[in-house]
Amino acid sequence: MSDSKYGYPNLHAHIEELKRRGRLQVIDRPIDKDSELHPLVRWQFVGGMAEADRKAFLFTNIVNAQGRKYRIPVVVGALAANREIYSVGMGVTVDKIQEKWDQAMANPIAPRLVTQAECQEVIHEGAALQGEGNGLDMLPIPISTPGFDSAPTLTATNVITRDPVTGVQNMGTYRCALKAPDRLVVRMATRVGGAGGYLHYQMWKAAGHKTMPCAIVLGCPPFVAFMGPQKLPIGVDELEVAGGLAGEPIEVVMGRSVDLRVPAQAEIVIEGQIDLEYLEPEAPFGESHGHVALEEFNLPMKITAITHRRLPVIPSYISQVAPSESSVIKRVAYEPLFLAHLKSTLGIRGVKKVSLHEPLTGLLRFTIITVEKGTPRTEIWRALYGAAFFKGDCSKICLAVNDDIDPDNADALFWAMSYRMNPVQDVRTLDHRGQGHGPKRETDGEEDSTMLMDATMKNDMPPLALPTREYMERAKVLWEEMGLPALRPQPPWFGYSLGDWLPQWDAAAKRAATGQYLENGRISLAQQRNDVKAESKFRPDEQ
Secondary structure (H helix, E strand, O other): OOOOOOOOOOHHHHHHHHHHOOOEEEEOOOEEOOOOHHHHHHHHHHOOOOHHHOOEEEEOOEEOOOOOEEOOOEEEOOOOOOHHHHHHHHOOOHHHHHHHHHHHHHOOOOOEEOOOOHHHOEEEOHHHHOOOOOHHHHOOOOOOOOOOOOOOEEOOEEEEEEOOOOOOEEEEOOEEEEEEOOEEEEEOOOOOOOOHHHHHHHHHHHOOOOEEEEEEEEOOOHHHHOOOOOOOOOOOOHHHHHHHHHOOOOEEEEOOOOOOEEEOOOOEEEEEEEEOOOOEEEOOEEOOOOOEEOOEEEEEEEEEEEEEOOOOOEEEOOOOOOOOHHHHHHHHHHHHHHHHHHHHHOOOOOEEEEEEOOOOOOOOOEEEEEEOOOOOHHHHHHHHHHHHOOOOOOOOEEEEEEOOOOOOOHHHHHHHHHHHOOHHHHEEEEEEEOOOOOOOOHHHOOOEEEEEEEOOOOOOEOOOOOOEHHHHHHHHHHHHHOOOOOOOOOOOOOEOOEEOOOHHHHHHHHHHHOOOHHHHHHHHHOOOOOOOOOOOOOOHHHO
């Protein structure tokens, strides 16, 4: 069947591993792809579930709104419903993900061309692409945002195009709205700098061509699939970095009808030609910035072939309002890049972590920099400026906090801003920023701006006013022994010192917690004074 000898997992093997680990939910009952499938999975992102409890969903009994049945299953959340699932695809624990990316980028491996491939076991061309139920219409592509979206849309894509001069391929994740059994419309980002595929579109158009070859790959091996959302320098072939992740060449095969190399172990490949003369309205479609993208002209693509495995599975991303599968994929990839930029490229001392705020803001607007207590003010501001301008569509708001603040807890962030920040001294605003990805983009000509905030402790502060850890843990045992509702501790859930605390106060607290408060009263009686005002500070270490 194939001359393949690859050793990295394909999507089928990855799904089996998720099942083995208890991370796969199989849905066998009939599910309407047009109105039920994505809303069902969406509940694990908006229903109050912890990220660690999210699973991949495999739908095996799919129908459309008219009751037509589909033979091909759909899997949602299989790449990044949470960070653990992402780490399964990467073949390492979560804490080793960045190290693996660094090694792959430093040691790319060129792909290996084969002549036979799993992705071409079944071929649809010519008349097989025409008419209802054929071509694209045979694929159970879900509606992502029922009630707003105007078409089934390919979301978990690896879209391959080629530089017409150098021949270097680009592979990006772009949405593709289905329009007819043999036509779809691709949305490639036209932002400042442009997506790699759109830059190719401009090159082919400038060279006088009428069409540009394109291959839309669904269901790549995870090492390849992760490359689509990853931001690499322009001109870097993502398949080579994927080889670095796999530790061996990724096998590729020439497209059936296009001069492009596609992953041999993919589930489905949609080949065609993008029109360089005409554009077609595309959307509305729910976007990752949390708003519905309204109709715009985008790139029509005429389908020339669809190839697939004998028993394929179609992946679909949960995107739109974050948190989502697509935001997890981006977050795992982007945050280490920011941290490496600040620590290694800029050499800033004291930076421990960079977090991109995920819920609703979708990673691109709010960046939190965690620094060690006592980090010099100059380094904090270097970090804020460095993060603000590292990536053009990120970090409109940058906030620096200490490492006792959980960057994923908005209440903790508000607490730090409320009590550790003086707006006159600790806030800066900067003008001349593009709108970036969002409902108001730079194509409208409207500028945005940047805000930098230092919400770190400027000196020692009194402890967080919660019972200390030992007492909270003792109470948790009692809670569980009494069968009370399951707890999901939200940090901070116990009190801790913030520097302004004395051993004498520790001793007094210990006496109070062990029923010896009367002894504290005898001690304080001996410290009475008649030469101070009410609320005068008293420190036993200064007496």
